[in-house]
Amino acid sequence: MRFGTSWKRFRLRLRYLAQHSERQRLLWEEMDFHIESMAQDLVGRGMSEQEARAAAHRKFGNITRRLEEARATWIAQWMNNAGQDLKHSFRAMRRDAGSTVFAILIAGIGIGASSTVFSVVNALLLRPLPFRDPGRLVWISNGENYSTQAEQYSDLRDQNQSFSDLAGWSGFYRSGDKELMGAGEPERLTSVPVTEHFFALLGVEPAIGRSFTSEECQRRYSAPPAMLLSHSFWRRRFASDPDVVGRKLMLDNEPVIVIGVLPASFDFASVFAPGTPIDIFIPWPLTDKMKPAGNTMVIVGRLKAGATVERAQAEFTVLAKQLEGQHPERNPVDPRLVPLKQHVSGQVRPALVVLMCAVGMVMLIVCGNLSHLQMARMGTRQKEMAIRAALGAGRFRLLRQMLTESVTLSCCGAALGVLLAVAGTREMAHLHAFNLPLLESVRVDGSTLAFTLLAAIASGVLFGLAPALQVPAYKLREGLQDGGRESSGNSRHGWFRDGLVVSEFALACVLLVGAALLIQSFLRVLDVNLGFRPQRAAALRIDPSFRISSLAQQNSFIDDVLHRTRSVPGIAAAGITDVLPLGGDRSWQVSGKGQIYEKGHHPEAFVRVVSDGYFEALGIPLKLGRQFTESDRASSDPVVMVNETLARTLWPGQNPVGQIMTQDGGRRVVGVVADVRHGGPERSGGSEMYLPMRQTRDYPEMELVVRTALPPESLAAGIRTALRPVDPNLPVSEFQTLQGLVDKVVSPRRFLVMLLAGFAGFALLLASLGIYALISYSVNQRTREIGIRMALGASATNLQSRILLHTLGLAALGLALGMAVSRVLTSALGSLLFGVTPGDPVTFIGMGALLIVVAALAGYFPARRASRIDPMVALRAS
Amino acid sequence: MGTEKPKADLLPGTLDMMVLKILTRGHLHGYAIAQLIQQLSDDLLRVEEGSLYPALQRLELNGWIEGEWGLSASNRRARFYTLTSDGRKHLNAEATRYRQVTGAVARIMGFA
Numbered sequence: 001m002r003f004g005t006s007w008k009r010f011r012l013r014l015r016y017l018a019q020h021s022e023r024q025r026l027l028w029e030e031m032d033f034h035i036e037s038m039a040q041d042l043v044g045r046g047m048s049e050q051e052a053r054a055a056a057h058r059k060f061g062n063i064t065r066r067l068e069e070a071r072a073t074w075i076a077q078w079m080n081n082a083g084q085d086l087k088h089s090f091r092a093m094r095r096d097a098g099s100t101v102f103a104i105l106i107a108g109i110g111i112g113a114s115s116t117v118f119s120v121v122n123a124l125l126l127r128p129l130p131f132r133d134p135g136r137l138v139w140i141s142n143g144e145n146y147s148t149q150a151e152q153y154s155d156l157r158d159q160n161q162s163f164s165d166l167a168g169w170s171g172f173y174r175s176g177d178k179e180l181m182g183a184g185e186p187e188r189l190t191s192v193p194v195t196e197h198f199f200a201l202l203g204v205e206p207a208i209g210r211s212f213t214s215e216e217c218q219r220r221y222s223a224p225p226a227m228l229l230s231h232s233f234w235r236r237r238f239a240s241d242p243d244v245v246g247r248k249l250m251l252d253n254e255p256v257i258v259i260g261v262l263p264a265s266f267d268f269a270s271v272f273a274p275g276t277p278i279d280i281f282i283p284w285p286l287t288d289k290m291k292p293a294g295n296t297m298v299i300v301g302r303l304k305a306g307a308t309v310e311r312a313q314a315e316f317t318v319l320a321k322q323l324e325g326q327h328p329e330r331n332p333v334d335p336r337l338v339p340l341k342q343h344v345s346g347q348v349r350p351a352l353v354v355l356m357c358a359v360g361m362v363m364l365i366v367c368g369n370l371s372h373l374q375m376a377r378m379g380t381r382q383k384e385m386a387i388r389a390a391l392g393a394g395r396f397r398l399l400r401q402m403l404t405e406s407v408t409l410s411c412c413g414a415a416l417g418v419l420l421a422v423a424g425t426r427e428m429a430h431l432h433a434f435n436l437p438l439l440e441s442v443r444v445d446g447s448t449l450a451f452t453l454l455a456a457i458a459s460g461v462l463f464g465l466a467p468a469l470q471v472p473a474y475k476l477r478e479g480l481q482d483g484g485r486e487s488s489g490n491s492r493h494g495w496f497r498d499g500l501v502v503s504e505f506a507l508a509c510v511l512l513v514g515a516a517l518l519i520q521s522f523l524r525v526l527d528v529n530l531g532f533r534p535q536r537a538a539a540l541r542i543d544p545s546f547r548i549s550s551l552a553q554q555n556s557f558i559d560d561v562l563h564r565t566r567s568v569p570g571i572a573a574a575g576i577t578d579v580l581p582l583g584g585d586r587s588w589q590v591s592g593k594g595q596i597y598e599k600g601h602h603p604e605a606f607v608r609v610v611s612d613g614y615f616e617a618l619g620i621p622l623k624l625g626r627q628f629t630e631s632d633r634a635s636s637d638p639v640v641m642v643n644e645t646l647a648r649t650l651w652p653g654q655n656p657v658g659q660i661m662t663q664d665g666g667r668r669v670v671g672v673v674a675d676v677r678h679g680g681p682e683r684s685g686g687s688e689m690y691l692p693m694r695q696t697r698d699y700p701e702m703e704l705v706v707r708t709a710l711p712p713e714s715l716a717a718g719i720r721t722a723l724r725p726v727d728p729n730l731p732v733s734e735f736q737t738l739q740g741l742v743d744k745v746v747s748p749r750r751f752l753v754m755l756l757a758g759f760a761g762f763a764l765l766l767a768s769l770g771i772y773a774l775i776s777y778s779v780n781q782r783t784r785e786i787g788i789r790m791a792l793g794a795s796a797t798n799l800q801s802r803i804l805l806h807t808l809g810l811a812a813l814g815l816a817l818g819m820a821v822s823r824v825l826t827s828a829l830g831s832l833l834f835g836v837t838p839g840d841p842v843t844f845i846g847m848g849a850l851l852i853v854v855a856a857l858a859g860y861f862p863a864r865r866a867s868r869i870d871p872m873v874a875l876r877a878s
Numbered sequence: 879m880g881t882e883k884p885k886a887d888l889l890p891g892t893l894d895m896m897v898l899k900i901l902t903r904g905h906l907h908g909y910a911i912a913q914l915i916q917q918l919s920d921d922l923l924r925v926e927e928g929s930l931y932p933a934l935q936r937l938e939l940n941g942w943i944e945g946e947w948g949l950s951a952s953n954r955r956a957r958f959y960t961l962t963s964d965g966r967k968h969l970n971a972e973a974t975r976y977r978q979v980t981g982a983v984a985r986i987m988g989f990a
Contacts, residue, residue, distance in 0.1 A: 012939055026957070030908060031931065033956045037909040040952070060927050070931040074939055 016074045027070055028063070035060050081397075085404035092405055093412075096377055100409070103373050106766060107413025107459070110366035112420030113759065115444070115452045117359045119425045121352050123442040124345045130265050130441070132203020133302075138309055139343035140166070140299040140316070143334045147171040148297045150286050152333045155323055161304075162312035167198040168299040170284055172586065174700050178280070179545055182250040186729050188541055189233070189251075190276060192268065193284030199228075201302050202266075207231065209245040209260025212283050216259075219285040225256045226283065231264040233279040253547065256282075267440060271344055272298075275435035275744055294586075295331055300340060313337040344437050350832055351752045357825070358514065358759045361507045363459060365763050368500050368507075369770035371463040374406060375496075376777055378467045399468050406464025407457055414456035421448065434747040466496060497774050498810055505814025505851060506821065508760075508767035512847040513822040515753075515760035517829065517836055520843065522753045524835030525746055531676030531685065532581060533619030534738035536711075539580055540719065542704045545729035548697075551634050555694045557726065558611055559630070564722040565704060566613075570715055573707040575614030578699035581678040582741045590689065592650040593660035603649050605642075605687035606678065609699040612692075615673055617705040618738070625657040625671035632692040639692060640667035643675050646687035664691065680745040682834065705738075752832070764854070772858040775807055779862045786866055787874025796867035803866055807859030808852070815848055893925065893933050894942075895976060898961060898969040901943060907956040908934060934959065942968050 016023055035056045042052035060066070071080070093100040128134045140156075142148040148156075148168075157166040170193040178191045196217040205211070206228060215223035229244070238244045248255040268278045303312060316335040324332050338346075378385075388398060422444050429442045542561060548554045558576060565574040579585065589602035597603070612628045615621075623644060632639055640661055647656035647669075659669045677685045693699070708715055716735040723730055743750075779786070786799060826838040836843070900906065900914050911934075912925045937943045942965030950956040961969070 008941060009939055012941075016939075027931070029955065030957045031927075033907070033950070033954060034909045034912075034927065036954065037950075066928055066931060069928055070935050073932050073935040 013074050020071075020075065024067065024071065027067055031060070031063055031066060035063075081400075082404070085401050086408065088401060089405040089408040092377075092381075093409065099373055099377060103370055103409055104413045104416060106366055107370060107410050107456075108416030108420060109762070110363050111410070111414045111417030111452060111455055111459070112424065113417075113762075114359045114363055114455050115417055115421035115448055116424040116428075117352075117355050117755075118451045119421060119442050119444055119448045120428065121356060122445075122447055124348055124436070124438050125352055126447075127441070129271060129341055129344065130267075134341065135339075136303040136305075137202070137340035138163070138301045138303055138312065139338050139340045140301055141336050141338075141343075142295060143336065147295045148299055148333055148335075149295050149331045150297055151327070151330055152320075152323060153297045153299060154286060155327075156299075156316065156319060156333075156335070159319055160312075160315060162307040162315050163301040164304045165197050165201050166299055166301040167195045167201040168297045169194045169198065170296055171298040172296050172584070172700070174584075177543075177701055178251050179543070180249060180251060181253070181545065181729065184237075186545065187237070188543075189279040191227070191280045191282050192278055193282050195284050195286065198281075199262075201300065204262065204266045206260035207263040208242055209258070211260060217283040217285060218287055219283065225251075225254060226259045227251070227256050228281040229258060229261045230268065230278050230280065231262055231266070232277060234261045237279075251280075253545075270438055270440045272437075274437045274439065275432075275747075301337075309337055309339055348436060348748065350830065351748070354514070354518075354829065354832065355752065355755055355759075358511060358756055361511055362759050362763050362766075363455070365504055365507050365766050365770065367459050367463040368504050369766055369773070370406075370409070370459075371466050372497065372500055372770065372774055372777070374402075374464060374467040376773075378402075402468035403461060403464045406468070407460030410456045410460035410463070411453075414452050417456075418444070418449070418452055421452070431751075433744065434751045435744055436748055436751060494778065497778055501771050501774050501807075501810045502814040502817065504767040504770050505811050505855070506818035508763050509815055509818025509847060509851055510822045510825065511756075511760040511763045512850065513819075513843060514826060514829070515756045516843045516847055517826055517833060517838070517840060518753050518756055520836045520840070521832065521834040522746070522749050525681045525749060528677065528681035530581070530681060530742065531620060531674050531678075532738075534742045536709065537618060537705060537707050537738040538715070538735045539706075539738065540704045540716070540735050541701065542576070542723065542727070542730065543702050544727050546727070551694075551697060554697060555633060558693060560726045561704065561723060562611065562613060564726065565706060565719060568715065568718050568722050570708050570710045570718070571706050572709055573613055573616035575617040575705050576611040576693055577614050577703050577705055578609040578693070578701055580703055580705070580736070580741060581618070581676060581738070582680055582745050583678075585678060588663055588689075590646070590650070590687070591662050593662050593666065595650065595662075603646075603687060605646050605689045607689055607691065609691045609693050609696060611694065614690075614705060617707045619707065620676060621674045623672045623674055624655075625669070627671055628690075628692045630694075633694045636695075638665060638667045638695055639670045640664075641671045641673060641690040642669055643673050643685070643688040645675050645685065646689055647672050649687055661689070663689075664696070667691070681742075768854050768858055771807075771855070772861070775803070775859055776862045776865075779803065779866045783869060783874045786869050787871040790869065791871040791875065800863040800867040803863040804856070804859045807855055807863075811852060811855030815851055818851075819844060819848065891972060892976065893929060894937055895969065895972040896923075897933060897937060898942060898965055898972070901959060901961040901965070902969070905946075905948075905958040905960050907950065907958050909956075911959070937965070940968075941965070 035053075038056035038059060039049075039052040042055055043049060047055065068080075129137065131137060140148070153166070153168060157163075160166075173190065173192045178189045180187045180189050196212070196214065199205070199211050209228075211228070212226060213223065216226045219225070227249075229238075234240060234244065242261075245258055245260060248257050250256075262281070268281075269276055301312075303309070313335070316337060320333050320335050323330070385398065388401075393401075425442045425444050425448075429440050431439065544557055548557065562574055562576070565571060585606045587604045587606045590605045591597055591602060610628065612630055612632070615627055624647075625641075628639070628641065640663075642650075642656060642661075650656070650661070651659050656669050656672055661667050661669065673690070675685045676688060677683065678688070679685070693702075704719075706715070706719070720730065789799065790796070822844070823839060826833075829838060896915055897911055900911050900918075903914075906914070908930060912927070912930055915923055915925050934943070934945075938945055938959075942962060943959045944962055945957050945959050947955060948958045
């Protein structure tokens with residue numbers, strides 16, 4: 001019953017609210033009738049009509065107030081006031097449409113940029129990984145970031161107490177190493193072999209079908225080979241057809257049954273291997289027959305409830321020592337445990353922090369400009385404010401009114417900003433050219449919207465505060481007089497304006513210096529000599545689709561391929577390799593014949609298996625000896641080529657040509673090539689050795705590399721046609737340009753630099769406009785004063801230089817402040833800088849000069865205007 | 879919530895109670911209610927216009943009275959209020975409460 005009546009009341013209230021202007025009118029009519037009746041009664045007592053009416057009105061009191069009191073019963077006072085404030089705000093905004101549009105625009109761009117950066121930070125740093133209970137997942141690497149031996153993994157898994165389970169995958173899966181045939185065009189797929197409980201550990205259930213059974217995981221004869229499709233592959237290749245589950249597909253000439261499709265929320269590549277889309281997952285049996293040799297496992301684990309990473313780390317260190325003692329024949333393992341989230345996004349954290357600071361500074365400049373804009377608009381509304389005050393609006397009420405205006409403005413800007421952020425994040429999520437983890441999951445979600453709202457309100461209050469605080473200071477008399485326009489604006493606001501100029505200069509300086517340093521780092525990275533020439537070189541995967549049964553068959557295949565490729569017009573050189581530069585590596589422990597090294601101190605070298613022509617195709621210069629030729633075949637001497645670092649390591653001071661390496665049955669060194677940075681421009685290369693392809697079959701894939709004078713894309717068709725007779729089922733795969741590979745490796749840096757440069761440019765533009773506006777405004781305010789000065793004899797050039805000097809003085813102050821802050825902040829950039837010092841004088845001086853020029857320009861035009869002022873006009877103007 | 883208390887001379891809610899009581903006599907408009915209160919109290923109680931209309935709004939919001947537009951004696955449009963059944967119940971409850979409270983005060987003060 002109680003609830004019923006209060007619900008009725010609430011509904012009534014809502015109805016009144018909806019019809020409130022109508023209600024108000026009716027109430028007015030009712031009260032009017034009351035006054036009429038009172039007047040009639042007074043007339044009845046003998047007063048005249050007019051007197052009676054006047055007396056009735058007086059007795060009744062202020063109708064408006066009565067109305068408000070009556071209305072207050074069904075609408076809360078604060079809501080009423082807020083509604084009024086909003087109405088006033090919109091009216092004020094409409095009146096000054098031009099500057100309103102400008103303000104909304106820059107507020108929108110600023111807030112849009114902030115929201116976009118926040119979305120990126122949210123996706124990469126804040127949001128938990130898309131797995132079940134992701135806080136418990138731990139990344140276990142061997143040493144710095146190497147993989148672990150399978151036997152070690154098994155023992156660690158069985159013997160540890162901290163983890164409820166460990167699982168892993170093969171770190172040496174290759175992009176496109178499985179060939180799909182029989183269902184349309186042959187295609188190369190990227191597959192990841194995973195251990196038995198991999199999906200269960202992560203908490204991932206297939207969207208369709210089922211996960212691997214135990215038998216399938218161990219590849220027993222009872223279970224045919226099975227595979228799971230990734231969601232993106234299923235959508236692309238099979239057009240999301242659920243009937244593909246249960247079908248058998250030919251994978252590398254073997255029938256494999258599709259047992260399920262993984263959900264769209266599981267994006268392996270996005271988390272673990274940005275830049276390589278993964279197509280299928282296959283079981284990785286670790287049984288004795290199929291156990292991989294060497295360090296190949298990448299491990300993740302799920303902590304038990306109550307266990308911590310530190311304690312698990314301690315336990316694993318102890319276990320590793322034990323295992324070393326028990327099994328000295330195995331590769332030693334040095335387990336390093338980090339929370340999975342930290343491993344995935346730890347590397348990008350510094351860059352994101354830089355972006356957040358940058359966008360924060362941009363917002364400060366935006367607020368500075370808007371603050372000045374508001375103050376300028378307030379300046380022309382002094383009369384309105386004075387009247388308001390006269391009508392009884394208290395200080396607080398006026399303050400609230402002003403703040404409502406500024407917050408409304410910034411919220412309109414925020415609406416625009418949300419649109420920009422949606423567009424921006426959509427762009428980013430589709431940027432495949434950048435190798436950033438979790439980039440695909442960047443989107444505008446609830447937290448971004450909440451952040452946008454917060455940013456809008458905060459910036460609205462921030463830039464509205466200064467103008468709002470000026471308002472109650474308007475004296476009533478001054479405001480209502482006509483001469484009031486110029487009397488304020490000088491001393492009271494002057495220091496505030498100067499402060500704005502200085503701070504905008506300082507902020508712009510910090511942003512410019514930071515962006516300049518990072519741009520320089522990026523350019524230096526691009527300049528690094530990689531040891532090969534990626535321009536005009538491209539690669540195509542050419543693994544034969546038929547089985548190669550003997551070395552002879554392989555070699556005739558290689559001869560054929562190279563012959564035909566070299567005869568295609570436009571090809572300058574061609575060769576075959578097993579792994580492209582920047583494409584991962586495997587390493588062996590090496591030694592020269594007769595050299596003894598302590599266990600654990602063997603020199604390591606990265607191994608490449610290449611054909612003749614490879615070094616020419618890639619542009620790797622030969623330093624000593626000779627290259628591989630066609631005659632290095634199975635029947636001839638086993639040979640090897642080394643790079644300069646390996647030659648120096650194994651045979652310091654001697655001629656490496658002719659020396660024997662003990663690996664692979666003993667090979668003789670025939671040539672030495674230059675070092676190659678195959679880990680990318682920012683990592684040093686290390687020792688490398690090259691085996692001739694015709695003398696071995698121990699390699700994972702074959703990549704044809706060509707160097708061409710023409711653009712590589714135009715050759716793809718020609719080469720494929722030339723190779724068709726050799727292998728009719730050659731899968732259609734794209735030519736990769738080597739320059740593209742290099743670009744991908746430096747793409748995180750490029751991402752940061754592009755965004756930062758954009759912000760710095762925008763900030764410079766805003767700051768320039770803002771400073772120009774500020775100086776202009778102050779000149780306008782002082783028109784009368786300038787007129788007087790000129791009338792008293794000051795020359796035009798004198799005035800001009802005064803204003804210019806004032807501007808430059810403020811600029812110098814701002815620069816000094818900005819440089820000091822930059823110096824402190826850039827030393828925190830640390831690893832982001834490459835090839836430049838944090839205090840690089842050229843950068844600082846350059847940016848300083850740029851800002852001085854901007855200041856001079858910003859001051860020059862208003863100064864010129866000041867010098868053109870006609871004293872007579874100025875003095876007469878009111 | 880946003881309701882205004884009538885002048886402090888009367889116990890809170892007394893004005894509402896009196897308006898409801900007056901309306902037991904029939905349909906009346908705002909002015910008539912104010913006049914009647916003045917008459918029936920021998921000019922002792924005068925309803926401030928500032929209290930009357932908020933009170934009428936409140937009573938209508940609570941569903942104790944209903945308002946309707948009609949024509950006054952002098953053929954002008956006015957809003958006439960009626961007591962509802964809920965209002966009658968509320969009036970009885972309030973009257974009882976008022977009697978009890980004033981009785982208690984009278985006893986303390988020694989007025990019979």
